[in-house]
Amino acid sequence: MIGEEIEVLYEVDSTNEFLKRNYKSFHDGAIVVAIKQTAGKGRMGRTWYSPEGGLWYSVLFKPKVHIGLHVYTKVFSIAIVEVLKKLKVKAYIKWPNDIYYNGKKLAGILSEAVSVNDRVVAIIVGIGINVNNDIPDDLKDIAISLKDILKKKVKITYLLDAINKHAWNLLISYRNETENITKLWKKYLVPREGDRIKIKVDEQIVEGTVLKITEDTLYVDMGGKVIGVQSIHQIVE
Ligand code: BT5
Incomplete structure (x- = not known):
């Protein structure tokens, strides 16, 4: 207990x-x-x-x-x-x-x-x-x-x-x-898998779709290229 x-x-x-x-x-x-x-x-x-x-x-x-x-x-x-x-x-x-x-x-x-x-x-x-x-x-x-x-x-x-x-x-x-x-x-x-989100990559804000989520990485599909996000601070909205 x-x-x-x-x-x-x-x-x-x-x-x-x-x-x-x-x-x-x-x-x-x-x-x-x-x-x-x-x-x-x-x-x-x-x-x-x-x-x-x-x-x-x-x-x-x-x-x-x-x-x-x-x-x-x-x-x-x-x-x-x-x-x-x-x-x-x-x-x-x-x-x-x-x-x-x-x-x-x-x-x-x-x-x-x-x-x-x-x-x-x-x-x-x-x-x-x-x-x-x-x-x-x-x-x-x-x-x-x-x-x-x-x-x-x-x-x-x-x-x-x-x-x-x-x-x-x-x-x-x-x-x-x-x-x-x-x-x-x-x-x-x-966010959930499938959601559209905005993330910061090299000081630029880009939009993508969340492909897969694990406890330490959020994989975002940027239209063919997949980016691994490891910090909540990279997520804009
Ligand atoms: C956490 O860290 O969210 C984990 C917090 C765990 C606290 C518990 S209390 C009992 C036990 N003993 C400890 O010493 N810790 C655990 P993180 O994701 O790093 O969030 C920290 C950030 O949340 C700070 O930088 C602030 O921006 C914000 N913050 C600080 N105090 C807060 C509060 N009371 N409520 C909401 N946000 C807070």
Whole structure:
């Protein structure tokens, strides 16, 4: 189960970093929740704004068989989107792993592996969701909170429990069929295969059709020539 063992911290630098330092003291499926993070992390060294009121937590897995980090990221993305659907919030997954609502980022996921002697000993999935927190002015154009969508506060413990239960069910059901996880992930993905998109190539904006999407590359057909896009920042619209 996810969250049977739970550690709640009032303040920590980052729940992912906390578990990286302390994974040996926790069991598979343990979660660490922070009321606030002082050095919340995004991908590639980016900062994750995490004041009181949001849901900031990490899940620890100690898998016997390594199924790939992207599977965990996809599972939690799907779980978040499907739990939000129950609250009548139509969120979607913006490639590769952001949770968006109406063009603004509502949640992010950061999955990391801890290796010892080239063997993965722990998987840490960090989840950040803007729930009842305010969004600072400099992020207002790109980020949104659940309370601003629903015009009321949401019970954080409900969300935490519902997401963990759902993610666990998905992991159990699809553990041996990760391609089905990818299929489900694609259902909520924007853009989708077949969509026309504009991308930046050598400082020029060009239009093409999305041929195929994987967790790290978006293949775009530019009329015969296929370009692999690896960063969301290359996508214009
Ligand atoms: C992510 O990174 O989206 C992954 C975020 C993971 C956060 C969780 S919280 C619990 C656990 N502990 C951690 O330390 N991290 C995980 P990325 O795709 O790199 O997005 C980062 C970018 O999102 C920043 O550069 C900002 O532009 C924007 N951003 C920062 N804080 C935000 C927020 N609270 N809501 C929406 N966007 C934000």
